[in-house]
Amino acid sequence: MCQSHEDVILESTKTVGVMMLNRPQYLNALNLSMVNKILAALNDWQETKAVVIMRALGQRAFCAGGDVKKVAEAAYIGDYNYGDEFFYREYKMNNLIGNLKIPYVTFMDGITMGGGVGLAIHSNYRVATENTLFAMPECRIGFFPDVGSSYVLPRMTGYLGLYLGLTGQRLKGPCVYHAGIATHYVESKNLHKLEQELLLCSGHKDVKDTLDCFHKQTDEGKFILKPHLGMIDAVFCENEVEMIMTKLNMYREDSEWVQCVMKTLYDQCPTSLKVTTKAFYKGMTMNLDQCLNMELQMAKYAIRQPDFYEGIRAQLISKDNNPKFSPATIPEVTDEMVDAFFEDCTCTKYGKI
Template sequence: MYSLIKLKQATLPLLRRTMSSQEPDVLFEALNNAGIVTLNRPKALNSLNTSMVSKLLPQLQEWEKSKSLVIIKGAGEKAFCAGGDVKAAIDKIEGPRFFHTEYNVNFLIGNYKIPYIAFINGITMGGGLGLSVHGRYRVATEKTLIAMPETKIGLFPDVGGSFFLPRLQVNLGLYLGLTGDRLKGKDVVKAGIATHFVPSKRLYELEMLLSRCANDIEVNSLLNKFHEPSEDFSLASNIKHINYCFAASTVEEIIERLEKVQNEWSVKTLETLHQMCPGSLKITLRALQRGAQLDLGQCLQMEYRLACRATENHDFPEGVRALLIDKDNKPQWNPKSLAEADDEYVESYFKRLPKDKELKFFDSKL
């Protein structure tokens, strides 16, 4: 008995230290007039999981009623948010649960009544764009690197990608969505994904001043004061080719047009497309074509059907296995080719789910 008590006393401080060292995966702080969100998984590049999005939803809803603005940022120096935790998302039960909550957060941000300002400092991919691009203000820095790389892992650009990508200028969104190409720094503003460019060393000062703003006019004015205009767009010399090639109505025709261009950019783009999942390319193009005619809520409902089907089918789990789990970089896609990813296959993803399984938003009026 004595030794057992001794053992408990010895392990108690250790237990307390372990508990206190496990910081929350997302931090919420009220600062003056602002609610501050910090995505707090820096070792995982702040990638999103079900726990995080489940906390974000009620807190953002509460702040919408009680604060003048919300600022969201990522912990650490490397990333705002590198995307969703896809290793969990491929699970047939956990995946749909995660997507359901995440898409509700995306929808809330897209309809947020108070200024929502995302500091997209560092890597911002997939789910990270879902937490930023639908908000009123997106601040890029020299460290910003954005991409929607889902076609490489057998998925498609989700989190409202079918809404914002087709609305970018000169078919740039279709190019980014299909190729997963990356944009950095001021290019992110040029593309229309960020609204402002501010050097990373000035973010703390900007955050402090923003927290004192009382309304959108003050927020907008302050951001404009900090903003440094962009220089030339790195894709400028190929914009006409992007516009022409990605205006095609099928993936096969996009490839034909790229083959006609015959420059360094088109050769590299063709190589990239040939590395992508054929089924994902077909599904992505159709989702972006349809999304151009839908509002954000309708896009997210369409994407939820696609995401649920992706967890049930072969390519998404296989892509995650090959690139992120086994890391052999040799995914065995099924369908194997664009020709095999026929219309019937693509359309099977878009079919409505059973009524009780469809994406429902927190607002019952929808």
Template structure:
């Protein structure tokens, strides 16, 4: 499916390079003091994209989303571009998510959700484009990769984790839900791992991101420049990119031990409700089980119930249907006080003491959860429209 460019970008592609020219080494990351929040460099057969908001852990703004979308569309149509490589500046993060703080401040200032509606609509269209691109898309998750950062990596064909990768979908902690395609991708992970990650916001580190099936490769961070230098020389065949990465890939990197908990995760998170999951975790009598219960009790109860329903539904929906469902959910959360309270407590006042609408998961009416999956005005995001649940 093709979408129109959302706005005219303020940048230009670098000149194309003929096969007779000398190879240009991969350029260094941009100066973190630069006011360019996202940069695009054409090098050989690759388009190298750098997220350049290191002080904000490269979190995505609407402008960054628009510019990335426009350039991905252009790269998809350019004959000489075979690969798109996305990385983050600053040494700490690939991308820590969407700038939900800005959405909250805009709501406080203007009293409406227009900025949020625009942000989520454009973000999900971009995520879908990444998932359906014919060109090779390589996400270098060398650092914090959370929320919106997952949306510009997990849908892509190649996803490189390093020893620095910290991966999470922490939305239930801020009164939101795991989005950017999570309702499609997470239920397709092994066992009940996706449900666990969606509800708890638990982080995976380093090699465990690869072992979980989230990353396609694990490469030591210091070898990333070598891989990127190699990619720009390659032809469009995805097999050649896979081979170039695998030359430096550790096929069996040592796990940090997290996945040893897979059996208890499968046992507990296979239950038919969030309440039943919590009861099962308590019944295990394990330190892990109690720690997870304690974590769930800190999350927004409404977010937990909605996230659980979305992940369960997403297992049986197409990618397009999942994005359409997520846009409905996002629109409803933009009207929910829990979202703004969660962002306030986590990112604005930073008191870490959100006052949710409901004290416990059992207090959330099922009718309220169901209403979040209902239609909203001007909702059509992609074709075909999502069926009613």
């Protein structure tokens, strides 16, 4: 049985449901329509299927993010309803993926950023290929790594998660696997055959055994961040951005890599850096549901702040890559400014997910 939609295609056998993102012209960026269709299908399939496969159509992207441009343009004219509903429904979908009753397999073949990370990172099984390009670049747009990142990033090895969240570092191909973001690495030419084998699976053991057979061993020594993991842990263990910058400054004269990291951080939104750091440390002791509800509050507050539109404008509208964030420097961002992101927001009809 096949149900054809404009933006999501659902295919179903007796035991396996396959979801295909179908907005390749927009790099499969998630909009509200797509989120609603995925939510409905997952709720149905976890009761009627044995396995779910999530993949995308197109050559370039699995999913390059969420439709934040539409959220920002609406917020700019004072319409926050779309953004409030979008994030509420998206995070509800992320939570469902993370708590699904049946195995969920994601093919991260191509660009996997932002909202695409949310579709993948909570999966039981996450397949990277040589085409995978992973990043969480939200601090660059006056936002914060969301879709459950406050749960996932603190649970990565050492402080690699905080580093990735603050810098938006891009990881390619096997590096996504060696960072622990993917559970398996499969060459893209083998994905079709892998899918055909997964269509015969009836549970976790079948799925894992199948994925293990297709998994290709890669050289961990080629993980681009491996030489820097010690430095990352030594620096990003700090719970204040000012201390992170101070420690980086101690090593900058002897390390070109540290200089690049510092430049990257200075290019981010100062408020986003501090908000992301606080969310990371709070997320250490919270479950996924709690983290997503915290992020929902943060998102509702963030889209009402000037930095969000300014970041989107600079990256996706004017595309001048020259955002004017306010405050413009890290020391100017006060604790009160950061705390406001975490206070209960009662200005919308969307409560907890």
